[in-house]
Amino acid sequence: MADVRHIRRRRPDDDLEAVDSPASALRRAAKGDEAAFGEFYDMTQRRIFGVVLRVVRDRSLAEEITQEVYVEIWRLAPRFDQQRGSAVSWATTVAHRRAVDRVRSEQSRRDREDRQHVTPVVVPDPVGDVVTDQLDNTRVHSALATLSESQREAVSLAYFSGYTYREVAAVLELPEGTVKTRIRDGLIRLRDHFGVTP
Amino acid sequence: MTNDLHHLAAAYALDALDDTERDDFETHYPTCSICSQEVADFHVTASVLAGSAASDAPEHLRTGVLTAIAEVRQVAPIVAPNQDNSAVTNDVADLARHRQRDQRLGRRSQWLLPLMASAAAVVVAVLTTVAILDSRTAPDSFAEVLAAPDAIVTTVVGEAGALQVVWSRDQDRVAVFGNNVADLDPETTFELWFVLDDGSVAKAGLFQSSDGVVRKTWMTEDHDAVGFGVTVEPAGGSAQPTSDIIYLGDVAQTTN
Numbered sequence: 199m200a201d202v203r204h205i206r207r208r209r210p211d212d213d214l215e216a217v218d219s220p221a222s223a224l225r226r227a228a229k230g231d232e233a234a235f236g237e238f239y240d241m242t243q244r245r246i247f248g249v250v251l252r253v254v255r256d257r258s259l260a261e262e263i264t265q266e267v268y269v270e271i272w273r274l275a276p277r278f279d280q281q282r283g284s285a286v287s288w289a290t291t292v293a294h295r296r297a298v299d300r301v302r303s304e305q306s307r308r309d310r311e312d313r314q315h316v317t318p319v320v321v322p323d324p325v326g327d328v329v330t331d332q333l334d335n336t337r338v339h340s341a342l343a344t345l346s347e348s349q350r351e352a353v354s355l356a357y358f359s360g361y362t363y364r365e366v367a368a369v370l371e372l373p374e375g376t377v378k379t380r381i382r383d384g385l386i387r388l389r390d391h392f393g394v395t396p
Numbered sequence: 397m398t399n400d401l402h403h404l405a406a407a408y409a410l411d412a413l414d415d416t417e418r419d420d421f422e423t424h425y426p427t428c429s430i431c432s433q434e435v436a437d438f439h440v441t442a443s444v445l446a447g448s449a450a451s452d453a454p455e456h457l458r459t460g461v462l463t464a465i466a467e468v469r470q471v472a473p474i475v476a477p478n479q480d481n482s483a484v485t486n487d488v489a490d491l492a493r494h495r496q497r498d499q500r501l502g503r504r505s506q507w508l509l510p511l512m513a514s515a516a517a518v519v520v521a522v523l524t525t526v527a528i529l530d531s532r533t534a535p536d537s538f539a540e541v542l543a544a545p546d547a548i549v550t551t552v553v554g555e556a557g558a559l560q561v562v563w564s565r566d567q568d569r570v571a572v573f574g575n576n577v578a579d580l581d582p583e584t585t586f587e588l589w590f591v592l593d594d595g596s597v598a599k600a601g602l603f604q605s606s607d608g609v610v611r612k613t614w615m616t617e618d619h620d621a622v623g624f625g626v627t628v629e630p631a632g633g634s635a636q637p638t639s640d641i642i643y644l645g646d647v648a649q650t651t652n
């Protein structure tokens with residue numbers, strides 16, 4: 199249960215500059231520093247692996263995709279402009295998209311639907327089975343609480359199931375325009391709640 | 397048509413567009429300041445949502461990744477002619493063109509240029525005041541807390557980057573440091589909070605940045621914290637947060 203990997207002890211003689219943010223680690227990695235990329239990995243792997251796993255719902259596929267994602271991030275790191283975006287957000291975006299693309303490209307739609315029917319199709323609570331990330335949970339819970347039930351449902355289905363909004367509309371038996379609006383209104387509320395303003 | 401496109405940023409950021417709409421939108425938004433801002437913001441929002449699904453990757457994956465990258469050549473950086481906002485838009489459009497070309501060549505890049513559009517015109521610091529708010533702060537205590545056998549380093553992440561919080565319960569000491577922190581105006585201060593198991597918070601102390609740099613350590617009360625958060629409070633600090641949490645991170649679980 200306990201995980202010692204995340205405990206980083208620093209010695210007094212460590213260079214303080216070495217202890218830094220994902221952005222800084224990525225910046226050093228962009229110059230070919232593989233150890234710095236290892237730091238970046240350590241700081242982001244829970245979020246990256248977690249979201250990929252949530253979307254693909256298969257551990258070995260999630261591992262494969264996560265590795266591809268990090269290799270891609272490594273490759274493209276020199277083009278990532280730290281001044282213009284969050285490194286974590288960038289990495290998450292790359293990961294989520296790759297997971298969604300994989301799920302869609304593999305002909306596993308049928309399987310996935312079957313699996314998802316085991317649990318309710320509608321997943322209004324994207325954080326339910328995660329107990330380890332209490333902080334994010336707390337934050338996301340309180341943010342999700344500001345959404346209407348129908349917005350929450352639409353956002354969760356779209357993001358964590360990898361459905362297109364059209365598929366979400368089909369699942370919920372609602373007009374596409376309605377779902378599109380719910381996703382948009384829901385995300386605007388979350389954005390405002392998280393205080394995401396540059 | 398174009399009107400329609402303007403409303404797709406949210407679905408796009410959740411990867412909830414089908415291929416055709418995605419391609420259309422990726423052609424549109426780099427040229428549209430409203431959409432590119434929304435895409436950037438919504439990507440950040442989505443990444444916070446992603447955090448709620450966080451789950452440790454298996455140990456062997458780290459080795460796999462580091463082994464793999466050793467064989468992968470990195471792309472050359474794009475040299476931006478200047479740093480003003482028009483250049484930002486141009487860069488994105490440029491990148492989008494690259495991407496489209498890649499696609500035509502059948503090398504569909506998974507990379508999302510879009511992110512560049514945006515998010516963070518880093519808040520430029522205006523004024524700096526380093527307030528020595530705690531008389532127990534001493535230069536050497538940094539080294540001490542870092543060297544504490546029970547020290548746990550927590551990375552707290554926010555839109556403006558990240559800070560590291562080093563916490564030693566044995567020493568009842570906390571150290572905070574960061575290198576890319578937007579300085580506050582003198583009427584306000586950063587306040588660090590212990591995040592407790594039930595979601596409530598407890599005061600952990602105050603700190604400031606100077607030219608983006610934070611180096612501060614101080615004595616704290618003992619709490620069963622599961623995380624740390626940072627808010628901006630009026631000078632002198634607050635008993636409870638009065639503003640949104642701008643940095644947040646969870647404390648790694650320790651073996652006992």
Ligand SMILES: [Zn+2]
Pocket residue numbers: 401402424425428429430431432
């Ligand atoms: Zn637009």
